[in-house]
Amino acid sequence: MKVSELGEFGLIDLLAEMAYQAQDKEIPAWQQLIIGIGDDAAAWHSKSLTQLVTVDSFIQDVHFSLDITPWKELGWKALAINLSDIAAMGGVPQYAVISLALPNDTEVDSVTSLYQGMIELAQQFGVAIVGGDTSRAPQVVINITVLGSARSQSSPRSQYENILTRSGARAGDKIAVTGYLGAASAGWEMLTRKLQFDAEATAHLKQAFLHPYPRIAEGQLFLDHGVKAAIDISDGLASDLKHICQSSQLGARIDVDCVPIHPDVRANFGGRALELALSGGEDYELLFTGSAEIIDRIKMIAPCPITVIGEIVGKESKITLVDHQGNPFKLPRQGWEHFTKGQTS
């Protein structure tokens, strides 16, 4: 059945029922909910003193292609990129509102798969889907807003005490990343150019591109251990580090030989592996800074690999890339930016 046969209100009822079925009364977000889908606004009791909000658009043929992205994975990913922003604040995601714009001839089954992907991720992180809207459009546009809260601290010394910001880097801080880089953009290339790799590499790169896992637990752990600055890697390491440098009004030196490239990327993309890791984007790993002691402590207890890749230096917001010998390294491509000529997703 097409969404044009079901109609807007039929579709809303169907999606509201899916969100309702997914509720879990053990989860604080659901316990505190007063009004969910089906009124002019959603409403909930707030127990936190610091609220967080983030939003991302996910547009067909700009951010994603249905040729390589199944609907369920699309739903997962569209929500994951928002949860990743909450992770980069060290926050706890709580509520999501979903705006869907769909062509009239979209299959209802596709929309429920999309929603199923979102619900699976939402359930893993205790997020309640509490509202949104639907409308028709020439192409699919998914716009998700996620509300969250900062973890409460008994007596924060400053208002920035309980969140990670882009402006929190200090000169001398080490720069570190979670997990491995480059696998998401390698997965995109593999799917788009129909490249053939061995089964394990194929599965891993596909997963990295279609199923990013937001580093929520890690963001909170960093905050607990004294990290002040973090960003999630969406546009590419080099591009996202620039945001930290600009906000903190400091420079950075990255040792490109330290950048953790996944073995599957290195094995299958040879000389381009480092470029994918530095500029590919969409890895949704966390990039963060802190003293050597703080990062050493985190390394010992983090649930994922933590790799130091450089340090915060100087007073200019300038990023220098060097190799292990200290020789300058030139990056062929700078990372994702919208509206820039010649760029295609």
Next chain:
Amino acid sequence: MKVSELGEFGLIDLLAEMAYQAQDKEIPAWQQLIIGIGDDAAAWHSKSLTQLVTVDSFIQDVHFSLDITPWKELGWKALAINLSDIAAMGGVPQYAVISLALPNDTEVDSVTSLYQGMIELAQQFGVAIVGGDTSRAPQVVINITVLGSARSQSSPRSQYENILTRSGARAGDKIAVTGYLGAASAGWEMLTRKLQFDAEATAHLKQAFLHPYPRIAEGQLFLDHGVKAAIDISDGLASDLKHICQSSQLGARIDVDCVPIHPDVRANFGGRALELALSGGEDYELLFTGSAEIIDRIKMIAPCPITVIGEIVGKESKITLVDHQGNPFKLPRQGWEHFTKGQTS
């Protein structure tokens, strides 16, 4: 200059600067803000126990046409329809996050005009624009999320005590509306079909269509005086009343001769005036229910006309339209619904 020449980050900087310039430290939303535009998420101190969130998409050639909507008015209206949802909850709007998707060849001046329209409205209602995202797209898509809070009450007797909901109607309640209906859709027809009316009617109908004014003060007043149920009229009186009836599991009888049609609509649209008022939509007036005593009290102090148009009756979620003599009235068109065949904006 086109947005493609400025680039995504240049555009974000420009819009962030506009939002920053518009800040007003006298306004609670700005006072409580910790992180605005330019980080992974926005963050603020919350003093309210009940949070509200609403979202609406505004898509070119689906919800609006640039042929009849100047950019600044587009910005005003895109935000106004969201504030109207907060008004329909009796809430206080506080923060907005703006997602803009734009074609590459959009003029930067158009985008700043759009933002200017939003900022003007935001300033009138003490709303802080604290984040969003920008991306390219084949057509303009504006997605706005507004966060708000319910007014604090010293000791609410129930969790629904401090918000207006669609499910709050009671049998015997009178049904009332704010202002006049039909003018927005009359304005749309006038602009689309290039109809010629006298200068005063032209100005008024244009204003009604392009510049809806969210009934924030009225929503809060209704709540203060014991109203429990409200919705804003976006899809059309008949269609939106249906939401109240369904949520409240009650029916409604509307006396169509009581529906307040603006004189400019009546004078220029003759026999179609009532149809525009009942099904035209986009008036963003509030439709609410309450006892005769409550509505009489509100009538005396409301800053706008309040008109009783019917009452909540029966147990079925059925709406009956009658004229002054009690004869049934048949509505030619049911109100706006997306995905429905043959519908165009």
